[in-house]
Amino acid sequence: xxxxxxxxxxxxxxVLRVIVGLGMMCQYMVIESWLNEQAAAKQRGMVxxxxxxxxxxxxxxxxxxxxxxxxxxxxLLMLVAxxxxxxxxPVAMTRAIHPAxxxxxxxxPRFFMKRVPQSLTAxxxxxxxxxxxxxxxxxxxxxxxxxxxxxxxxxxxxxxAGFLVQWPLGLLxxxxxxSVLMRIFAAAxxxxxxxxxxxxxxxxxxxxxxxxxxxxxxxxLYPLAVAFANDHVEAERRVSLTxxxxxxxxxxxxxxxxxxxxxxxxxxxxxxxxxxxxxxxxLVLLIRPKAVTHLHQVENxxxxxxxxxxxxxxxxxxxxxxxxxxxxxxQDQMQTTVEPEPEPEPETVAEAEAEPAASTQVxxxxxxxRESETWKA
Numbered sequence: 001x002x003x004x005x006x007x008x009x010x011x012x013x014x015v016l017r018v019i020v021g022l023g024m025m026c027q028y029m030v031i032e033s034w035l036n037e038q039a040a041a042k043q044r045g046m047v048x049x050x051x052x053x054x055x056x057x058x059x060x061x062x063x064x065x066x067x068x069x070x071x072x073x074x075x076l077l078m079l080v081a082x083x084x085x086x087x088x089x090p091v092a093m094t095r096a097i098h099p100a101x102x103x104x105x106x107x108x109p110r111f112f113m114k115r116v117p118q119s120l121t122a123x124x125x126x127x128x129x130x131x132x133x134x135x136x137x138x139x140x141x142x143x144x145x146x147x148x149x150x151x152x153x154x155x156x157x158x159x160x161a162g163f164l165v166q167w168p169l170g171l172l173x174x175x176x177x178x179s180v181l182m183r184i185f186a187a188a189x190x191x192x193x194x195x196x197x198x199x200x201x202x203x204x205x206x207x208x209x210x211x212x213x214x215x216x217x218x219x220x221l222y223p224l225a226v227a228f229a230n231d232h233v234e235a236e237r238r239v240s241l242t243x244x245x246x247x248x249x250x251x252x253x254x255x256x257x258x259x260x261x262x263x264x265x266x267x268x269x270x271x272x273x274x275x276x277x278x279x280x281x282x283l284v285l286l287i288r289p290k291a292v293t294h295l296h297q298v299e300n301x302x303x304x305x306x307x308x309x310x311x312x313x314x315x316x317x318x319x320x321x322x323x324x325x326x327x328x329x330x331q332d333q334m335q336t337t338v339e340p341e342p343e344p345e346p347e348t349v350a351e352a353e354a355e356p357a358a359s360t361q362v363x364x365x366x367x368x369x370r371e372s373e374t375w376k377a
Contacts, residue, residue: 032226032246035048045171052219063156112241122224122287126252127250128255133158139269140272143268179287182228186284189214193280196273218276229245263275
């Protein structure tokens with residue numbers, strides 16, 4: 001990072017950017033693998049919410065630095081390098097359980113494409129959308145007439161949306177089907193981005209408001225896809241899975257700015273959000289919750305079934321509420337009539353009534369004999 005302030009030659013900057021990108025990818029891979037190893041599946045949504053909150057908080061603060069220090073000088077690069085160095089201190093001082101020693105893990109792209117195809121599709125789409133946003137949203141905001149400070153505020157506002165949505169997203173992710181949530185948020189992103197995609201120029205208030213809403217949706221896709229993928233992969237393969245997800249996201253984040261940049265150059269800056277709408281619409285079509293079989297779902301993953309109160313546990317209708325039971329079998333069992341118990345015969349009833357009376361008479365005779373013997377004595 002410090003090399004950027006020492007060299008102004010563009011080819012050297014490209015090499016330095018590649019090195020920085022590789023370093024950040026390795027950091028993300030280690031962090032996410034560590035979190036996935038330590039987090040139970042029923043709490044993975046909340047754990048990833050905390051992880052994404054910390055990440056987006058740093059991004060928001062980074063954008064706000066541009067407001068405080070709009071002059072783009074080497075001081076900002078030194079600040080970033082200082083932050084990279086300081087972030088190692090809490091890791092070195094933590095008493096938390098460190099991840100198990102890593103073994104060489106093959107990438108296995110074919111295996112993951114068969115096991116978690118919808119997660120990879122969602123991660124690729126998230127890379128296209130978020131990569132184009134980070135790379136070209138400042139250009140779009142500048143074309144709308146915003147100053148450098150206002151561009152920083154716009155980016156900070158959008159990233160703040162991703163920060164705020166992570167905690168409720170974690171609660172939803174641990175309670176509902178994650179594939180359904182991915183499709184819902186992709187559809188909501190299409191609707192939220194339409195105003196900025198249709199109009200070449202919008203007022204500043206609309207720009208900030210609609211940009212905030214669109215960012216609420218777009219920053220939900222990646223954590224949902226990652227949590228959904230980890231629900232269907234064994235623990236020993238999660239390092240390879242994390243690498244596969246990050247590589248897929250990186251491919252999308254590399255292609256997104258290039259493709260959206262060409263479209264913006266030809267048709268105008270507002271085509272950035274048209275590109276976002278198109279990518280989100282494709283995700284809506286490709287993510288199919290009904291195609292998820294849950295055959296490879298890990299043992300501690302949350303079950304997606306009908307929740308029933310404890311009072312229903314003894315009811316004969318409880319089986320009918322269980323989606324795992326064949327409905328036809330339930331109907332056949334409910335239609336089966338129970339044979340009535342045979343009524344007792346009159347003679348048997350008379351004998352049963354006579355037995356208590358006879359026993360009472362015997363008791364009375366015994367008492368009379370005792371009294372007579374007493375008087376004789």
